[in-house]
Amino acid sequence: MILEVAILNVKHNEEIKFEMAFLKAQQIIMNINGYISHQLQRCIERPNRYILLVNWNTLESHTIDFRLSDEYDEWRKLLHHFYEPFPEVEHYKSIFSNV
Numbered sequence: 001m002i003l004e005v006a007i008l009n010v011k012h013n014e015e016i017k018f019e020m021a022f023l024k025a026q027q028i029i030m031n032i033n034g035y036i037s038h039q040l041q042r043c044i045e046r047p048n049r050y051i052l053l054v055n056w057n058t059l060e061s062h063t064i065d066f067r068l069s070d071e072y073d074e075w076r077k078l079l080h081h082f083y084e085p086f087p088e089v090e091h092y093k094s095i096f097s098n099v
Contacts, residue, residue, distance in 0.1 A: 001036060003092040004054040004062050011084045012048050018082040025078045028071045029054065034061020059091055 010018045022040055029035055036055035043049035056062045066072055080086070 001094065002056045002059050002062065003094070004052070004056060004089060005092060006052040006087045006089045008050040008052055008082075008087050009084060010048045010050065010082045014082050015042075015048055018050075018079070021078045021082070025075050028075050028078075029066065032061070032066045032069065032071065034058055034065050062091070 008018075026038065026040075029038060034057040036057060038052065038054040041051050041053075043051070054062070066075075
C-alpha cells in the first residue's frame with residue numbers, strides 16, 4: 001500500500017467553498033482503480049491549511065490510473081483553483097504500523 005500525502009494551502013476565505021467542492025471531488029477519487037481510502041484534515045493553527053492522505057494499492061494507481069484519467073480533469077476543475085501555492089504531493093510506503 002502507498003500513502004499519498006498532500007499539504008493543501010487554500011486561499012484565505014475560500015475554506016468553506018473548498019470543503020464543499022471536496023465533498024464532490026471525493027466521489028471521483030473513490031471510484032478510481034487502486035483507491036483504498038482517504039482523509040482530509042484541517043489544520044488547527046492555520047485554518048486555511050489541510051492535509052490530504054490517500055491510500056492506494058500501488059504508486060501507479062495514483063500516478064497513472066488517476067492522474068491520466070478523464071476523472072482527474074474533473075478533480076482538477078473542482079479543486080486546483082483553491083490552492084496557493086500549488087501543493088507538492090509525495091508518496092510513502094509503510095515501514096512500521098500498529099494498524
